[in-house]
Amino acid sequence: MKARSLLTTLGLSLAVLSSVALPAQAETKTLVNGPISAEVSYDPEPDSRFVNNVRIQISRQGQTLLDAAVPESNLVALAARGEVPVEIQDLDADGEPEVILDLYTGGAHCCTVSNIYRYLPDQNTYQASTKDWRDYSYRREFLNGDAVPEFVSADPRFAYQFTSFAGSGVPVQIWNYRAGRWTDVTRQYPARIYNDAFRWWQSFERVRRENPNHDALEVRGVLAAYMADKYLLGQEEDGWRRLRQVYRYSDREQYFSELRSFLRETGYAR
Template sequence: MSSIRYFFRHSLVSLAILSSAVLAQVATAETITGKSGDVQAQISYEKPQEYQYKNVRLKITRSGQTILDQKLPQDSEYDRPIGDLLEAPDNKLPVLDLDGNKEPEVIADFFTGGAHCCTYSLIYRYNSKSNQYQKIRHEWGNGGYRLRDLDKDGLPEFDSRDDRFAYAFSSYAASGYPLQIWQYRQGKMVDVTRRYPKLISSHATELWQTYTEARRQGDDGKGFLSAYLADKYMLGQSQDGWQRVQQAYKKSDRSQFFADLRKFLRETGYIK
């Protein structure tokens, strides 16, 4: 009789432990969802510890039929989905038509972890012939993007910045970034920044103001001057840009800085 009591007592304890483990697992399972018409997307993942993520999966259904359901690759256990970079309510997963073909794309945004870096997007496009989703990955670096219909054509642009300028001439905090605008077209990201001269001009003005404030606070301003000059090149105003930069920067390393800046702008495509 005592052995029977022991069996039941042991079984109840084991069941309680198992139930607690199941409840803990359920508590850490999270989802991010988004929907457009009959297309619904869901990212699910487990969070065994804070800042650790595993079993990240993306599921896309059309009219209730599952078209894609797969585990997503992670750069590390800290690589995690972050929902909508627009910080929309309910942590929504963006599902919307990006290229005007009346078919919504799915944008899955991720953060790799770390103090400054990095964010990237996985963008999924439906292929009606194969009944499959095709994916591209776009790196945003330290920054992210905002979806904005800049040309009022009913399709959003990715309003971002050129993260290649991070640390190029100064610390992260003292780095400036040229404007960068992207469009998603037929499965590819296209840099269309130069189509928006008014926005570039406004951005250049802001950079110059930031440079002026940085100088007042004791920074040499090289990080902001470099981004300002890149904006001026996109406006076709390189001569005026160089004149202002050369007048502004008078430190002893100016010749080396100007040479390095010219080389960098050529390598990044601002000098054609």
């Protein structure tokens, strides 16, 4: 009886153990570009595209120069552009490639974060900088024909500012990365700004055409983005003239005042 009881207890214990999900083993992805090797490791979240405990290791000619945890990298998705969720590219044409690791924090509409690692030859190590793109991520494009990519995104400060997130307009925003620093270079690309302004004005016209009984909340956001673009183009007087012609809602003066203040606070109105 004792032997049978012991076997029964052992069998139940094994059954309980077998029903408990064991933690997933850490995964590692490695990318090599010439003498530079970048290895990303992480713990997969069971039955999810999210991961935990992201670490990055960067080596040059076989010597490890950086081995560090990626900040705020629990329950994130690897915003991979391919099999390996890390890239090695010279972002500022100085002859020294940077290592780029993008993470996505999840949620209804948030957020892409770029972690960029730059080599410091005097210290023989890598220095990290972080850019939070918030809701709108980015595209890397070569806008002026040189070897330096621009980061094309949108200004997240406009989200929710004048209406709901879905109704918000967000003006184009273009960034350069140079020697570890980010610079807003949007004003250098007037053709892009013009196309963006045209897009927001067309959005306004579409609301008026498709819903004649719309209220102000349906157009406040897109018109704010339009006015931001007009300021970037140096055409703010024309923008205000057109806005006064079409914005006939009951909150007209309050909206104009709030919009002027916001454009000053965010640096569009100088």
